[in-house]
Amino acid sequence: MAHRLEMRNMTKRYGEFTANDNICISLDQGEVLAIVGENGAGKTTLMRMLYGLEQPSSGEIILNGKKVSFSGPQEAISRGIGMVHQHFMLFYDFTVAENIVIGHEPKKYGFFRRKAADEAVQKLAEQFKIGVNTAKKAGDCSIGEQQRIEILKVLYQGADIIILDEPTAVLTPFEVDGLLKTIRFLADQGKSIILITHKLREVMKVADRVTVLRNGKVTGSVHTSETNADKLAQLMVGRQLQKLNERDSISGDILLEAKGITIGQKGEKPELDRVSLTVRHGEILGVAGVSGNGQSQLIQAITGLRAVQEGSVRLKGQDLTEENVLARRKAGISHIPEDRYLWGAAKDATVEETALMGSQRNPKYSEKSFIRKASFRTRVKDWISRFEIKTSSLQEKAGNLSGGNLQKLIVARELDFHAPLLIAAEPTRGVDIGAMEYIHEALLEKRNSGDGILLISSELSEILALSDKIAVMYEGRIAGILDRSEATEETLSVLMAGGKQHDATAKTS
Known part of the structure; x- marks a missing residue:
């Protein structure tokens, strides 16, 4: 039986650089294909060619047995290929239904039929078991709800092949579970899914097959039933990964004390609401939470990038609350920023x-x-x-x-600064698995030397692997602080979704 999609010998060159080198993939009806690889392996370039955003230097795309080429995304969409981008493309002042039908609105005598749009979207949502409130404004929806809007949008456009680009990057674990169930249900209904991700545990849960890219070439294509996450990682980096060294229990005196920090305009809901935490010598305090719940403001308050309305920041007993960034750096704070271009470098x-x-x-x-x-x-x-x-x-x-x-x-620069306190915000964002392994070892080595680390990461696996204690942020507050021994993905998920700490611990006791 012919494949629904084939990409044969796809090659893309930019001058002397080859981003994709004779890549071949296939996709069948009702199949979930995961494409994994390190940063720069060629995953994005390959999908951009499939979606019409790039033209191949050579190679061909076979869709339902016929050779096709797309000059842009609209042609790909018209042939049943849809893409849900990592960064959502929504009109936040429009309703859910309006966002889904935009560009393909039901009309009568040239006028938009709002009721018909709501009914069509509701019918589609029920068909694919994707829960949404059609009348709700997109800007009032959670990140998980916004993602469901994007999926329904490509389904409304008639997509039979759906490309999902890093779809779980900004979701809570509960939302991730819901998305994986949706992906599996879509495949069971005959849709074909291409999943671009670096999260191998999720690949093992939902994908039927995995194609691994390294340096623009395919290094392996296997059924998930015949492999595991360790073998996939080895295909991605070309060697066996080392396990992290055991953490030593050497927590000492208080190094950093942030007390009652509040940031926000008067009369408005504060961005940070009386946040208090401590980091000790020889300790990694991980801060977990869905992006946008005050983590960025916390970093800026401690490093001096934002003034605080209330509260104090002390390092080794020294009050730094009114000091600027330079003075705090001299006092002993180094900082791996969450946005490398905005805060970490000059282009x-x-x-x-x-x-x-x-x-x-x-x-x-x-x-x-x-x-x-x-x-x-x-x-x-x-x-x-x-x-x-x-x-x-x-x-x-x-x-x-x-x-x-x-x-x-x-x-490398911030680790080599040898400050007693390192604020590490998303330290492995965008790096490959091999570099991630090295960075994790370097952070543990710094911690084991007696320094303190405040680790802010959207990757729960990273938080759980490195932290001695874990603070969870929700809507600008600390929802709970757990010892590593009592923290699980489930307990952290409850707190990340706004649950109480006693509810989180009760669910696993």
């Missing part, structure tokens, strides 16, 4: 200059307002080697590096 600065940021006043590297770059270059070259940072030279612009390589450079 027009060189790799060398980016590595020096934050240490430019260090007497070892500056003299009478002149930077002594030569004495710094040996260290930067060592970082590039240890973290496998791909760059043409130290003079290459930081903005020319891939996101993952720039992230590795920033992580």
Whole structure:
């Protein structure tokens, strides 16, 4: 029987760089195909060619037995291919139904038939068991609800093949479970799903087959029933991953104390509402929560990027509440920022200059307002080697590096600052599995040396693997703080969704 979709010998070159090198995949009716690979492996480029956003240098796409080519997404959509992007494309002032039918609105005499749109969307939602409130504004919907809108939108457009790009990146574990059930149900109804992800446990739960890419080539294509997450990881990085070393129990005196921190305009709901936490020497305090629940504001309050209306920040007993970023850095705070481009680098600065940021006043590297770059270059070259940072030279612009390589450079810089407190916000965002392994080991090594780490991550697996204690944020507040021994994905999920700590612990007791 012919495949619903084949991509044969797909190759995409950008000058001398080959992003995709003779890639072949197939997809059958009712099948979930996961495409996995490290950062820069070629997953996104391949899907952009399938969706008409890029044109292949060579190769062909066979859809339902016929060769096709798409000059843009509208042609792909018209042939039954839909894509749910990682960053949703919604009109937040429109209702759920309006967002789903936009571009294909039911009309009569040129006028929009709102009731007909609501009825059509409700019927579609019931058919595929995707719960939505058609009259609710998209801006008032949760992230999980917004994702369901995007899925219904491509179904409304008639998609038989649905591409999901990192669909679980911003969901709570409960929402992830719901999405995986939806994916499986869609496949059971005859839809074909392509799942782009780096979360191998989710791949094992929902996919029928997995195609692994590395450096633009296919390194393996296997049925999930014949493999496991460790074998997939090995195909992705080309070697066996090492297990994390056991954590030593060396928690000491209080290093960081944030007390009653409040940020927000008067008369409005505060962005941070009386947040208090401590980080001790020799401890990693993980902060979990769905993105947008106050984590960014907490980081900015501690590092000095935002002034606080109430509360205090102390490091080793020293009050830093009124101090600026430089003074806090001198006091002993280093910071891996959550947004590498906005806070962590300047795109027009060189790799060398980016590595020096934050240490430019260090007497070892500056003299009478002149930077002594030569004495710094040996260290930067060592970082590039240890973290496998791909760059043409130290003079290459930081903005020319891939996101993952720039992230590795920033992580290396902040770890090498040797501050007693490291604020690590999404430290492995966008990096490959091999680099993630190295960064995790480096964080544990820093912690085991007696320093403290405040780890903010949207990856629960990362929080659970590294943290000694875990604080959960919900709507600008600390919903609960758990010892690692009592924290599970289920207990954290209850808190992340706004449940109470006693409810979370009771569910697993």
